[in-house]
Each structure stands twice: as C-alpha cells, then as structure tokens.
Amino acid sequence: MxxxxxxxxxxxxxxxxxxxxxxxxxxxxxxxxxxxxxxxxxxxxxxxxxxxxxxxxxxxxxxxxxxGTSGTIALLVADIADPYFGLVASGVARGADEQGLVMTIAITEREVEREARLLRTLRGQRPRGIIFAASRGAESTSEALLSELTATQQTGSQIVMLGSGPEGPGIRSVTVDNLGASRRLGESLAALGYRRAVALAGERGVRTSDERLAGFTAGIGGVERVHRGGLSRNEGYRLAEEALAAGLEPGTVMFAVTDVMAIGAMSAVRAAGRTVGADVAVAGFDDISTARDVTPALTTVKVPVEEVGYRALQAATDPEWAPADDPVELTVLLRGSTPSLLT
The missing domain is CATH 1.10.260 (434 Repressor (Amino-terminal Domain))
Incomplete structure (x- = not known):
C-alpha cells in the first residue's frame, strides 16, 4: 500500500x-x-x-x-533479587531520569572475571558512566579487571565504586561508614545486656562484610564464632543452622551483616524450635523494608540506600564532582528482635 x-x-x-x-x-x-x-x-x-x-x-x-559517550548509565550489581540492590537501582534511576539518561543493569555475582567481561561489552557501548554496586576487596581484583577498567576510562566512561573497590586515577567512590555504624550497633546491644554474640558474614575479602563484622565485634566486645558464606537469604538460613547446631545459649545475639541474611536467620531460629528475641536475638544491617514487616521487627542499621544510589549517579555524571562534605547518615534502630536483657 x-x-x-x-x-x-x-x-x-x-x-x-x-x-x-x-x-x-x-x-x-x-x-x-x-x-x-x-x-x-x-x-x-x-x-x-x-x-x-x-x-x-x-x-x-x-x-x-x-x-564521546552515549546517553546511558550502566549499573553492575551482585544480585538483582536482593532488595538492597533494588534500592540502589531506584536511586540511580531517579538521577538518570532527571538527566535524560537511560539506565542498564547487569549482574556480576561478585565474580571478577565476569565483571571484566561485562566491562569489555559495555566499553563498546560507551556509557556515560559505570557504577559498581557490589563490594569487593582489593585482593579480589584481577589483572584482567584492572586492564578493562583502564581501557573503559580511556573511552570517556566514568567509573564509580559504591563502597570500597579498585583504586586508580579517575575512579570515584561513594562510601558509607559501615565500620562506625556497626560499632554503634554493637555498643547499643551491649547496653541492653547482651554479652554473647555470634556473627553471620560473607567470605573474607568482601570489604563491606569485613567492615561491618569488625565494627560490631569491637562494639559488643567480641563474638564467639563467625559463620561465613554468601550474602543471600538462603545463606543466612544455612549459616544460622550451623550456629544453632554448634550451640547457642539463651540470650545470645546473632548478628548478620545484611538484613537479607538476618531474615533468613530468623526463619532458621524458628525452624529449630527456638524463639527470636530474648532466647536468640537477631540483628541485621541496611533496614530494607522487609525488616520492618517481619515479626518481631528486626533490629538493624538504617542505610538510606536509595540516596546512596542517587549520589553514585551524580559521581558518574558530574564533571566537577567531589566527595560530599555531608556523609550519608546511618542510624541504629533497636527493635523487637533484640529485647533488653536487663531486669
């Protein structure tokens, strides 16, 4: 026609x-x-x-x-099913929309070789910026990833690390005080009478996990055991099962380095016939929305994750960007999962 x-x-x-x-x-x-x-x-x-x-x-x-670059922003997350990364993505998307940019998301599962492959692919698309939202340690960074980071920067894309990560000329970082906030959480629980603690953490070298564990340990005065694994809900359940099988006296607090893990741990406590609270207390970190809805409500540290994502977008797009003078405020929230043991 x-x-x-x-x-x-x-x-x-x-x-x-x-x-x-x-x-x-x-x-x-x-x-x-x-x-x-x-x-x-x-x-x-x-x-x-x-x-x-x-x-x-x-x-x-x-x-x-x-x-020189396209109108896109790339966000690399460890696990898109984790509500934490969903909130990060929400903040990045809000900032991208304000600037007329399109956001793309890729999943890394914290595998450095996968990150290098993704960077190689993204380099051909020349995004305005690439935001890494999955924590890692310097020792977990491969030569291949460092090479791809350098090559990607040379195409004009701005690299931003959410939290700690590879350092180098031109790489920007948006950080939060995981160490100080987790120390305050430990101190707050000690003030409620908790003297025994175990921890559920990521593998050594995941810097966010390591910082939160170190701060909590210092704040509460030491932990009896650390059970290490992944940072998912299912891993939190599994690690809590390990902790319970090894023996937990009533009045012990179980600290998980993320809320997602803590929620899995709460389910494991109940499945073992124990009670979350004065019997086995549970605390997490992040304050995802589910932490407020579980029963009892989860004691945690509130991280304004969406704001962190928004700041990461600014770091990726603003030529005059500099680290903020006003750090993101983290707040300890004491809830029903850690009742006072003081009489």
Missing part, C-alpha cells in the same frame, strides 16, 4: 529530518546527537521541530560518536 501524500512508511531517518529542516546532515546530527559543537539557535529550533513532526528517535550509537 502506498502511504498517503506527506507521510512515509518506516521510521524517520536523520537525513529526513535534515531535509525537512532545510539544513545539512551534519547540522542535524550535531543538534540531535548532542555534539559539543555550537549550532545556531534558529537551525536548532528548525531541526528539533522537524524531528518532532517526523517522530524521529535519535540513535544511541550516533550519540556516542558525537558526544
């Missing part, structure tokens, strides 16, 4: 826009693909009006060529 006069079949092209606006193809490209080269205001108005009338959508690859 022949399209009606004045209409065209298929998507409008940049050449169509240039013809309708009465400008060169190069001028239309500079307007619509975000080139830094100056275009006269009357030309810009004509090109934008023609693009709107024709329903033209800019090509991301062409934008990347014109700008």
């Amino acid at each position: 022949t399209p009606p006069a004045g209409k065209r079949s298929g998507a409008a092209t940049l050449n169509d826009v240039a013809h309708a606006a009465g400008v060169s193809l190069a001028t239309a490209s500079r307007v619509l693909n975000g080139s830094t080269r100056k275009v006269a205001d009357d030309y810009r108005v004509r090109v934008e009006a023609a693009a709107q009338e024709l329903g033209y959508t800019a090509n991301l690859s062409a934008q990347a060529t014109a700008r």
Whole structure:
C-alpha cells in the first residue's frame, strides 16, 4: 500500500529530518546527537521541530560518536533479587531520569572475571558512566579487571565504586561508614545486656562484610564464632543452622551483616524450635523494608540506600564532582528482635 501524500512508511531517518529542516546532515546530527559543537539557535529550533513532526528517535550509537559517550548509565550489581540492590537501582534511576539518561543493569555475582567481561561489552557501548554496586576487596581484583577498567576510562566512561573497590586515577567512590555504624550497633546491644554474640558474614575479602563484622565485634566486645558464606537469604538460613547446631545459649545475639541474611536467620531460629528475641536475638544491617514487616521487627542499621544510589549517579555524571562534605547518615534502630536483657 502506498502511504498517503506527506507521510512515509518506516521510521524517520536523520537525513529526513535534515531535509525537512532545510539544513545539512551534519547540522542535524550535531543538534540531535548532542555534539559539543555550537549550532545556531534558529537551525536548532528548525531541526528539533522537524524531528518532532517526523517522530524521529535519535540513535544511541550516533550519540556516542558525537558526544564521546552515549546517553546511558550502566549499573553492575551482585544480585538483582536482593532488595538492597533494588534500592540502589531506584536511586540511580531517579538521577538518570532527571538527566535524560537511560539506565542498564547487569549482574556480576561478585565474580571478577565476569565483571571484566561485562566491562569489555559495555566499553563498546560507551556509557556515560559505570557504577559498581557490589563490594569487593582489593585482593579480589584481577589483572584482567584492572586492564578493562583502564581501557573503559580511556573511552570517556566514568567509573564509580559504591563502597570500597579498585583504586586508580579517575575512579570515584561513594562510601558509607559501615565500620562506625556497626560499632554503634554493637555498643547499643551491649547496653541492653547482651554479652554473647555470634556473627553471620560473607567470605573474607568482601570489604563491606569485613567492615561491618569488625565494627560490631569491637562494639559488643567480641563474638564467639563467625559463620561465613554468601550474602543471600538462603545463606543466612544455612549459616544460622550451623550456629544453632554448634550451640547457642539463651540470650545470645546473632548478628548478620545484611538484613537479607538476618531474615533468613530468623526463619532458621524458628525452624529449630527456638524463639527470636530474648532466647536468640537477631540483628541485621541496611533496614530494607522487609525488616520492618517481619515479626518481631528486626533490629538493624538504617542505610538510606536509595540516596546512596542517587549520589553514585551524580559521581558518574558530574564533571566537577567531589566527595560530599555531608556523609550519608546511618542510624541504629533497636527493635523487637533484640529485647533488653536487663531486669
């Protein structure tokens, strides 16, 4: 079927826009693909009006060529099913939307070789910035990952680490005081009368886990055992089973380095015929929404995770970015999962 006069079949092209606006193809490209080269205001108005009338959508690859980077932000998370990373993504997406950017998400499972492969793929897409949201230690960073980080930066993409990670020229970090906040949590529980504690933590070298464990241990005056594994709900359940099988006296507090693990631990306590609270107290870290809904409500440290994600987006896109003078505030929240033992 022949399209009606004045209409065209298929998507409008940049050449169509240039013809309708009465400008060169190069001028239309500079307007619509975000080139830094100056275009006269009357030309810009004509090109934008023609693009709107024709329903033209800019090509991301062409934008990347014109700008040096594309209009995308890449977020790399360990586990998209973890509510913590969902909140990070919400903050990044909010900031991206304010700047007219598109966010893409990839899952790393904290595997450095997988991170290197993802970086290699993303490098070809030339995103404006790449945000790593999965904690790691310097010793867990491979040469391949370091090489890809350097190569990606050379294409113009800004690398941002959420928490600690590989350091190097141009790599930016958005951090929170895991060590200090977990110490305050331990001190608060000690003030409630808790003298015995066990911990559920990630494998050694996961820096966020290590910092939270170290701070809590210092704050409460020591832990009897540390059970290590993954940072998921199921791992929290499994590690709590280990802790219970090894023996837990009534009045012991079980500290998990994330709320997701702590919620799994609470289920394991009940499955063992024990009671969460004065029998086996449980505390976590992050204050995900589920922590407020479980019974009893979970004692934890509130991290404004969405705000952290938003700040990471700013670090990825603002050429004049500098670490914030006002650090993200972390708050100890004492709830029913850790009742006072004082009489």
